[in-house]
Amino acid sequence: GKHRHKGTVEDCCCDYETVDHLNGEVLHPILQELVKTPFFRYYKVKLWCDCPFWPEDHMCRLRDCSVCECPESEFPDSFKPFQRTLSSGDLKCREGKPQAAVDRTLDSKAFRGWTETDNPWTYDDETDNSEMTYVNLQLNPERYTGYNGTSARRIWDAVYSGNCPKYPAEELCQEEKTLYKLISGLHSSISVHIASDYLIDEATNLWGHNLEIMYYRVLQYPNRVENLYFTFLFVLRAVTKAAEYLEQAEYDTGNPTEDLKTQSLMKQLLYDPKLQAACPLPFDEAKLWKGRRGPELKQKIQAQFKNISAVMDCVGCEKCRLWGKLQVSGLGTALKILFSVNDEENLIQILQLQRNEVIALMNLLNRLSESVKFVHEMGAAAEMGRMHY
Ligand code: FAD
Numbered sequence: 001g002k003h004r005h006k007g008t009v010e011d012c013c014c015d016y017e018t019v020d021h022l023n024g025e026v027l028h029p030i031l032q033e034l035v036k037t038p039f040f041r042y043y044k045v046k047l048w049c050d051c052p053f054w055p056e057d058h059m060c061r062l063r064d065c066s067v068c069e070c071p072e073s074e075f076p077d078s079f080k081p082f083q084r085t086l087s088s089g090d091l092k093c094r095e096g097k098p099q100a101a102v103d104r105t106l107d108s109k110a111f112r113g114w115t116e117t118d119n120p121w122t123y124d125d126e127t128d129n130s131e132m133t134y135v136n137l138q139l140n141p142e143r144y145t146g147y148n149g150t151s152a153r154r155i156w157d158a159v160y161s162g163n164c165p166k167y168p169a170e171e172l173c174q175e176e177k178t179l180y181k182l183i184s185g186l187h188s189s190i191s192v193h194i195a196s197d198y199l200i201d202e203a204t205n206l207w208g209h210n211l212e213i214m215y216y217r218v219l220q221y222p223n224r225v226e227n228l229y230f231t232f233l234f235v236l237r238a239v240t241k242a243a244e245y246l247e248q249a250e251y252d253t254g255n256p257t258e259d260l261k262t263q264s265l266m267k268q269l270l271y272d273p274k275l276q277a278a279c280p281l282p283f284d285e286a287k288l289w290k291g292r293r294g295p296e297l298k299q300k301i302q303a304q305f306k307n308i309s310a311v312m313d314c315v316g317c318e319k320c321r322l323w324g325k326l327q328v329s330g331l332g333t334a335l336k337i338l339f340s341v342n343d344e345e346n347l348i349q350i351l352q353l354q355r356n357e358v359i360a361l362m363n364l365l366n367r368l369s370e371s372v373k374f375v376h377e378m379g380a381a382a383e384m385g386r387m388h389y
Pocket of ligand 1: 217
């Protein structure tokens with residue numbers, strides 16, 4: 001099949017077979033466990049649609065409340081708020097949903113050992129505690145939601161054309177191409193998750209794979225598959241580059257058994273011998289920003305990515321917005337790790353990550369790992385003639 005890729009992933013350092021093998025053997029199993037741990041399953045996010053664009057649409061007047069938030073009893077003690085204030089706007093959301101009755105303000109003590117340094121690549125809302133909430137990501141899987149039409153199309157158009165130069169254009173420099181590929185890879189991953197968890201039959205509420213969507217949106221375009229692998233390797237490189245930092249980070253949620261598990265899974269992932277042997281440098285960030293225009297270009301692309309992160313507040317479906325924000329924040333974290341610290345020797349002293357950024361980064365890596373696995377399995381199935389589109 002067209003989508004069966006061979007050789008080295010373009011602009012990367014490892015080939016497809018190695019990536020599939022490592023993902024299946026090492027990364028996917030560890031990540032699946034990791035994202036279930038209490039540290040990684042609660043994401044702090046502002047779910048209100050706070051869209052700075054298209055005001056004439058009044059798209060953000062109501063909160064749609066489709067994301068199931070965490071009951072207060074559920075999230076870890078060390079994340080718990082010091083002081084509670086309620087904003088009246090939330091009441092509407094709570095009415096029909098007792099599980100949505102959570103605090104939206106969190107004391108900074110909940111972030112012991114974690115910084116609140118701004119990320120130059122994203123619009124953060126970590127420090128903006130009013131209207132923040134904790135979401136249990138395990139209860140809100142990324143999947144088909146029925147969100148489409150002009151609203152969804154407008155977001156993707158803005159992300160590609162408004163913020164990111166049109167592609168392919170031969171004269172595009174490596175850096176701009178990289179940004180494009182990261183977004184396209186994320187887009188592929190979102191489409192793969194829609195296809196792998198699709199509402200097949202509304203009447204009987206039957207969910208399952210939709211291979212047609214998988215083919216028509218992703219597999220039939222070799223570039224989209226390639227960009228998915230590229231994005232996976234890029235984020236993997238960021239994670240392994242920050243290994244020392246991530247190994248020593250504070251994973252305390254007040255549950256020693258679970259927290260030890262989190263730490264041990266992190267270590268397994270960061271220092272896996274198979275990974276280090278087969279793909280020691282998943283992406284070579286030192287090749288970018290080299291030219292005379294390097295610094296200027298970096299600023300420009302940083303601003304573009306920041307806009308992309310702002311556009312995520314305009315995603316008109318709450319669950320899509322949750323995962324859009326999380327994954328763009330994860331990409332922003334990867335960009336920060338790879339491009340905002342020049343002195344690799346002293347990375348551990350210089351790098352500062354917010355807790356939420358680490359949660360976004362690892363959940364993003366897991367999502368990409370799931371997509372790579374699904375694409376690989378579909379490709380293999382097609383090759384063996386078991387599948388017809
Ligand atoms: P779209 O996916 O909307 O794509 C629009 C256009 O972009 C395509 O016509 C093509 O030209 C181009 N394109 C498509 N894929 C790529 C790629 N990989 N690389 C480069 N260009 C590409 N829907 C859900 O059901 N569940 C979700 O969780 C969800 N999350 C979303 C998160 C965000 C941030 C956004 C913006 C949308 C989300 N959606 C979600 C909607 C979903 O992504 C699609 O927009 C929708 O299903 C309509 O799909 P489509 O076939 O019209 O093409």
